[in-house]
């Protein structure tokens with residue numbers, strides 16, 4: 099979101115899901131939507147059935163790549179090298195949308211000069227993707243009537259995730275593939291409501307509606323509504339919190355709906371720091387590994403189908419959720435726990451109902467002002483921004499960039515010069531293989547919510563390895579191996595996967611009670627977004643010694 103906000107001024111995807119169906123070229127870059135975003139991928143499949151072309155940029159031949167017209171299997175962390183090469187090819191082939199660039203962007207000349215060194219040959223050498231595939235993607239994207247560029251964690255979970263995003267925005271600016279129906283930039287969000295969390299100000303530098311914490315005028319509105327003085331300083335994001343724990347500056351933590359003991363990179367460090375806190379409070383619907391460490395557990399918060407409210411999905415669409423079941427036992431809604439705590443702390447918070455909470459947001463966040471409960475019901479959901487009750491904005495953002503009148507066009511979108519930087523942890527003789535981690539369709543994050551489910555097709559944690567590396571190391575499919583990084587080691591059965599290129603291994607993090615994969619990952623972090631480099635660690639894989647006869 100930081101990257102998109104830098105270029106376009108708004109930290110949200112530019113298009114709606116439905117628009118994928120109107121695209122004639124779709125690029126899924128570091129996104130395995132077939133497994134992780136099946137609803138969105140359904141729209142992609144509709145487009146493919148209608149003749150659209152799909153390009154997938156992923157080090158693995160993922161489930162999504164299996165549907166691709168062309169799969170670009172690049173080396174982990176070489177995305178900027180690839181996008182710069184694509185940009186140079188677009189420029190050299192005369193495929194730049196010069197009208198759009200002249201009207202709506204800044205910094206083209208400097209950017210064009212910066213990618214000049216990225217010939218197809220150099221691109222191939224650095225990324226491992228054949229030059230003809232890079233050329234094909236460049237031409238298809240630039241000449242499409244409407245092209246969608248979608249990305250997820252393969253782009254953002256790197257030490258330079260923001261630069262990765264900026265490098266993809268550059269491609270859209272170069273070709274005018276943004277601000278029109280069907281064309282756009284689509285970052286797919288994680289949970290059903292992670293966008294909503296951001297909208298509501300669950301970010302260290304933002305108030306609800308993405309208003310800056312450091313903006314005096316914005317804060318004044320909240321001070322008046324809430325009857326408190328909102329602190330004017332930005333807070334810490336997740337990885338900065340762990341650094342602050344290490345420095346002893348953060349002594350007390352309140353976790354709501356997260357399981358950091360198992361989801362943080364460099365898990366052993368994370369657990370040590372959580373264990374060393376003076377006070378840890380966890381509010382969760384399950385007794386997680388993090389909750390087991392807590393001084394206070396606020397249990398039994400009601401799950402999503404047992405409470406009312408809204409969620410905002412990746413296409414910025416706010417939808418109501420309604421209570422379908424009564425919560426079990428004494429379980430309470432999260433909001434009741436939070437308002438109850440506020441009252442204990444001496445603030446007289448009370449709301450008549452969920453609509454009352456929503457109306458407070460509408461008073462404070464201009465981009466939500468037009469979304470009354472009634473309209474949300476009638477329309478079945480509304481995308482932000484929605485400034486007034488009589489307006490409905492177009493389904494995509496930044497159409498203004500195409501306006502004939504310069505005043506209407508407003509702020510231009512800047513190109514960004516971005517420099518290729520390999521992952522923080524280099525491969526070495528001791529740790530010669532690249533480990534990337536990610537998801538499978540049938541499990542969810544740290545497994546808290548999907549752990550109980552079993553089916554004959556479901557496999558637990560595995561170390562996925564290419565046939566070439568397995569052969570070289572004498573590892574058979576299903577054999578238990580030891581995987582070690584500079585931070586820790588785990589054991590897991592090997593799974594020989596022909597979709598992996600030599601040098602690359604893959605694990606999920608869905609079964610941490612059996613195999614704690616985050617003991618291996620590195621917590622190198624992008625300072626701009628606070629996202630850890632879950633996608634690139636250096637590891638070694640060893641066969642376990644054969645059991646001694648008679649054991």
Ligand SMILES: Nc1nc2c(c(=O)[nH]1)N[C@H]1C(S)=C(S)[C@@H](COP(=O)(O)OP(=O)(O)OC[C@H]3O[C@@H](n4cnc5c(=O)[nH]c(N)nc54)[C@H](O)[C@@H]3O)O[C@H]1N2
Nearest residue numbers: 128129130134174175250251252288536537539541542543
């Ligand atoms: N079934 C299921 N769905 C989920 C989730 C789940 O756990 N299970 N989790 C949800 C959450 S929280 C999120 S954030 C999303 C994540 O959704 P995705 O980001 O799509 O899922 P991942 O598998 O983490 O990573 C996507 C791909 O990035 C690739 N990749 C790794 N390194 C690189 C690289 O250097 N460059 C490029 N280009 N690609 C790379 C991986 O091979 C992988 O296929 O999924 C959400 N949906």
Ligand SMILES: Nc1nc2c(c(=O)[nH]1)N[C@H]1C(S)=C(S)[C@@H](COP(=O)(O)OP(=O)(O)OC[C@H]3O[C@@H](n4cnc5c(=O)[nH]c(N)nc54)[C@H](O)[C@@H]3O)O[C@H]1N2
Nearest residue numbers: 355356357358361381382383399401535543544546607632
């Ligand atoms: N190795 C590796 N590690 C990763 C990643 C990776 O790709 N690789 N991805 C990272 C990413 S993108 C993410 S998002 C994180 C996910 O990391 P986490 O968010 O820590 O993992 P989850 O398992 O989704 O935990 C969510 C918790 O919320 C609780 N919960 C669900 N609904 C409610 C509710 O209504 N109220 C309350 N109070 N609690 C509720 C669940 O019971 C669960 O304990 O993992 C990160 N870690």
Ligand SMILES: [Mo]
Nearest residue numbers: 287288289292
């Ligand atoms: Mo996520």
